[in-house]
Amino acid sequence: MAAAETSGTAIGAPGRWALHGKTALVTGGTRGPRHRACGGGGASGAGRRRVHMLTERGGAGGVPQGVGGQGVPRRRLRLRPLHAGPAGPPARRGRRPLRRQARYPRKSESVNNVGTNIRKPTIEYSAEEYSFLMATNLESAYHLCQIAYPLLKNSGSGSIVFISSVCGLVGVFMGTIYAMTKGAMNQLTKNLACEWAKDNIRANSVAPWCIITSLTEGILEDKNKNLLEQVVNRTPLGRVGEPGEISALVAFLYMPGSSYITGQTISVDGGTTANGFYPPKPKAEG
Numbered sequence: 001m002a003a004a005e006t007s008g009t010a011i012g013a014p015g016r017w018a019l020h021g022k023t024a025l026v027t028g029g030t031r032g033p034r035h036r037a038c039g040g041g042g043a044s045g046a047g048r049r050r051v052h053m054l055t056e057r058g059g060a061g062g063v064p065q066g067v068g069g070q071g072v073p074r075r076r077l078r079l080r081p082l083h084a085g086p087a088g089p090p091a092r093r094g095r096r097p098l099r100r101q102a103r104y105p106r107k108s109e110s111v112n113n114v115g116t117n118i119r120k121p122t123i124e125y126s127a128e129e130y131s132f133l134m135a136t137n138l139e140s141a142y143h144l145c146q147i148a149y150p151l152l153k154n155s156g157s158g159s160i161v162f163i164s165s166v167c168g169l170v171g172v173f174m175g176t177i178y179a180m181t182k183g184a185m186n187q188l189t190k191n192l193a194c195e196w197a198k199d200n201i202r203a204n205s206v207a208p209w210c211i212i213t214s215l216t217e218g219i220l221e222d223k224n225k226n227l228l229e230q231v232v233n234r235t236p237l238g239r240v241g242e243p244g245e246i247s248a249l250v251a252f253l254y255m256p257g258s259s260y261i262t263g264q265t266i267s268v269d270g271g272t273t274a275n276g277f278y279p280p281k282p283k284a285e286g
Contacts, residue, residue: 192265209269236271
């Protein structure tokens with residue numbers, strides 16, 4: 001039987017609900033819900049946590065404000081971007097620099113945050129756009145897990161969290177390729193959870209619904225008020241989500257208190273994926 005995590009696993013132990021001594025390698029996280037997901041631990045031992053940001057070469061310098069929480073030591077690593085083309089798989093030139101830079105004695109957390117989207121009808125996608133979205137949203141997460149595996153194993157209690165989407169669980173108008181990458185990510189979560197359980201590495205996926213961020217402003221702005229109304233009506237809680245509601249779950253999945261949770265895709269969606277058909281709540285008068 002695999003041993004439970006040794007840091008504060010007893011029920012009621014203070015360390016069970018803290019991130020003390022954890023080290024995280026984060027990809028992406030410069031904006032959107034992924035940005036907040038990098039730093040939702042200010043009251044959970046943030047002062048003793050270390051965050052390493054992995055970004056593309058040539059990107060803006062420094063670590064985004066708020067990543068890792070206040071007082072968390074942060075370091076930005078640089079990685080060449082993947083280059084995709086229609087003739088074949090992307091060249092993975094960034095893997096060797098990452099291997100050189102990620103030489104830490106213990107890394108207990110890996111946050112696979114990178115994601116982007118191109119919204120258009122299925123028949124209008126080009127081969128280049130297909131390759132770009134698959135490389136950015138799926139292949140980057142897959143290869144980072146391969147590279148991070150020795151570090152997670154060495155930690156003795158590794159935890160991987162993928163930032164997926166409700167689009168990988170149900171049909172949503174956000175584009176078929178984006179949905180494909182998120183659906184594949186959810187399956188990758190299950191496989192890694194089973195394959196790496198022997199090394200005490202857990203893997204889970206967080207699937208947000210519509211979250212208020214700079215990435216959704218163009219979709220939910222005033223001119224699309226009708227769309228926003230439809231989204232809210234389809235959501236049992238009757239509102240869109242906040243970034244902090246994603247980061248809270250990500251932080252929990254790294255805590256010893258979640259030590260028996262693995263292989264799960266957890267929706268943070270206000271009840272959307274549970275909703276077959278319930279009429280929206282009537283608006284309060286007055």
